[in-house]
Amino acid sequence: MKRSTVASTLSVLTRCLGVLVPGPEREYLLGDLSEETSRRLAAEGSFKTIAWWTGQATNIAVVAPHWHWRTWRSRQRELAAAAATRTVMLTKEKLMHGVWSDLRFVLRQLSRSPGFVLTSVLILGLGLGANVTIFGLANAVVFKAMPGIQPADEHFMVLSRTEQDRDFEGALSYPDFVDLRLAFGDQAMIAARDAMPVGLRLGDVTERRRGAVVSGNYFSVLGVDPAVGRTLTPEDDQALLSSPVAVISHQLWRDRFGSRQGAIGQQVSLNGTSFEIVGVAPRGFRGDQRFDRVDIWVPMMMQPVARPSGFDVFNERESTWMGVLGRRQVGVPLSTLEPLARSQERDFTAYSPEDTRRREFTLAPGLGPEPAERRAASALIGALLLVTSLVLVIACANVANLILARSNRRVSEISLRRALGAGQGRIVRLLLTESLIVASVAAAVGIAMALAVRGALMNFLPAIARNSGIELAIDARVAGFAILLALASGALFGLAPTVSSNGLRPSRSLAKSSAQGPKSRLRSSLVVAQLALSVVLLMSAGLLLESMRRLQSVPPGFEAEGVLSAAIDLGITQRSPQEMGEFYGSLLERLNESPQVAAAAMSSAVPLSGSGDTFGGLLIEGNEPPPGRPGWSSRVNLVTSGFLETLSIPLLTGRDFDRTDTFSSTPVAIVNRAFQRRYWPDQDVLGKTIDMPYRGKRQVVRVVGLVNDAHYRSLSRAVEPLMYLPVQQRGTARVAVVLRTKAGGTTATLTDTLQRSAAELDNEVPIFAVAPLSAVVNESLSQTRMVGSLISLFGVLALVLASVGLYGVVACLVSERRKEIGIRLALGAKPAAVIKGLFQRCLRLSASAVGLGLLGSIGVGRLLSSFLYGTHALNPSLMFSVAVLLLAVTVLASIGPLLLAARLQPAKVLRADD
């Protein structure tokens, strides 16, 4: 074999062998192999060289797989490591870069459509503003910590008592308090408080302020530290009348003592008894009840002089007069304390054998208003929040529609982006960024709105809240609520277009498909939702306004015009019941002599003012007491003669009280028709008797008159049976004075007369709560009015928003179908025929909205039922009115775009579009 042939053959084979060797080393290995092959051919001849070469080739073939595998693996590792580094850097950079560039991009986009931005910010701002305002109210009334109390945590509780068969909730007796304190041991500390109006004499002036007798541990249970001096301690509350000391409010300290330290140690006269000021409460602390404004606190053991009542309030279990609150130890849940409280429940049989009513102690977490008031406040605020959230949903739907309309116009832009490789994520992000920017600006607008309407809202609030100094401040909680809500709504309306943009396929959209896609359906359903929610709101508003109208037309049973009412508290002066009667008599005499006064009287209760008593244990002639109970109970009003005349409550039969009804004469009563209906239907009431408890004994009262029904509690409730008893025969410390002006006079001039006459008799007697009776009546409707007005306002707002939304949809529909309309017009279709189809579509939308809305309003009407009077959710005429209103709005909102469609110039349209 020729050497050259062998050499060239081996050279070719070597090159073929290269296939087996991993890339990087191939050249060098083959080089070595060639070099050695040549050397060996020269030195050892062909045969040996071929043998050697074959051995090397075999070796390469054997090691190659593993070599390849190893090379491949290490290369993979390198790649992975490099990729990991690259990814980390890229992600970080891309993300930051992405967010910034998104932001810049979106801002640029938005600045190009100021109209869209302005509209959506305003719409959303309105929705958010409504919510922030109402949440601010909730915050002030329910959530916000009361100043001075610390720590303001969840361990507080309020104890109250309910009595079987009695519309009564709240106060406990002193023995109850002592029992419960023992029962709870060290698992909870409880304190007692009784707040009341007091006459406070500082220097020469007597002012009427709120005062409270409190248990010695009151301040420590609440965690209230003094601003100056000390607070009350259990030592102050050891023995009856032993410690005449007082803590005053920061405000009283500032107003009357100029915030001087010297106030400590000074004497202040409270209801005629001298107390030494030992401390000043911290700024803002006005007692543990949110709506209260207490100015002075004295130890509970001073109760007999602070608030003379004639009862042995520390030993009688029937005397319920204290509010009880407490702080649980950390880790003790209410459920642990409840059985302990229940173990102290007992019936009255031990104290008065015939009274078997059970009483129940209930525990509620937190402080603040008493449970019943709290429930009422929560119901009110809950209803309002529900309404405002509906408004917000409408606003969101509206903005979502605007964005959809915009993104419709941006279909080709978005499709182009996607065709160029923008991921779905990035497009979603852009759209979301856009909506979140709009939402953030809207949050600011909403907060600004809430700030702006604060003052106006205060006027809507019931007097109890208005006068209690609650502040509708925008604090961190409210601001946080606004921002969260804004972000949530941003995500909500931002999602609508993203959902539909996912369905966009570049090819289809770039090919300019018809807009009759899923997006159009989404927009229509958004509009239906908006209109339906407006219907719900309008129905609610209508129901409330209808209730309001009916309430206002309810005859109250008395004549409020021209009557002034005011309150007098003789409790601050040390008078016996007989002396009180004499004082009232003298005052009335003076008032009746005054030329402005047509009639004057006193009463323990003023109609619709919320005052009034219920007497129990009544044995009514001809009526067996209800089974298992010692007697009937009835509302009572203690009045002087002339009360019926002053309020123009018609006397049906019998006589009014007069001067002959005194302590020594036969006890008498006048009943109302509800009383007659209940107990003596179709009978003559005159001469009937009622056996009732009086000062530990029983007394038989003879009925001498029957009067027409007058509403005392509320215009929305049926009139309850009520007895009038002459105040001269009973005596009472706190009365209302009612005065009727002579024809042509005003209640304003009466105020002067009243104050002068009272001062002439005794200048320590404070006159307070002076108001025209018509205002009192009006105030009794304030809650219904507030809810009614706010919901009407929101309802109108919602309708405006929804009609804007409808307008937008119709306008869009028209512009999307310009081409089709143009062609039809060009082919000779009548404009009326063209728009008929579109109009029918609008009507279908609004008809389905009316249907859905009316269904929804039935549910909401149930929620509102406590505010409704004389009407209910299924009110056909109201439903009809709302439906008509909505159809009218539909026509109004769609007529513009439809006329535009009818007037389209076919030639122009067809030219413009391509």
Place this chain on the structure above:
Amino acid sequence: MGKGNLLGEFEQLVLLALLRLGPDAYGLSVRDDIAETTGRRAGIGSVYATLDRLHTKGWVESAVSAPTPVRGGRAKKTFRVTASGEEALENSLRMIDAMRSTPLVEREGGRS
């Protein structure tokens, strides 16, 4: 010292050959040196695969010289042991020395 730093027998031989041959050592010369010194006739593929592995571990470094006709116009890659390679070899040999000395002496002592 992890398993990855342990040298196989052939790796030790390749590294020792590189050290003996100096800066101009390349695949073929390593193979020849091992064959001449130990009588073990390794294949060129094995040598290159090993050199490649040692290179991956950072124990040898390489340089490429210009192509020559005798090599069929292919370049030559020369290899040199790195400092860490020397250290790894040193460790590996010391372990063998250590294993060699003590137990064998004791075993002999035990027998006698």
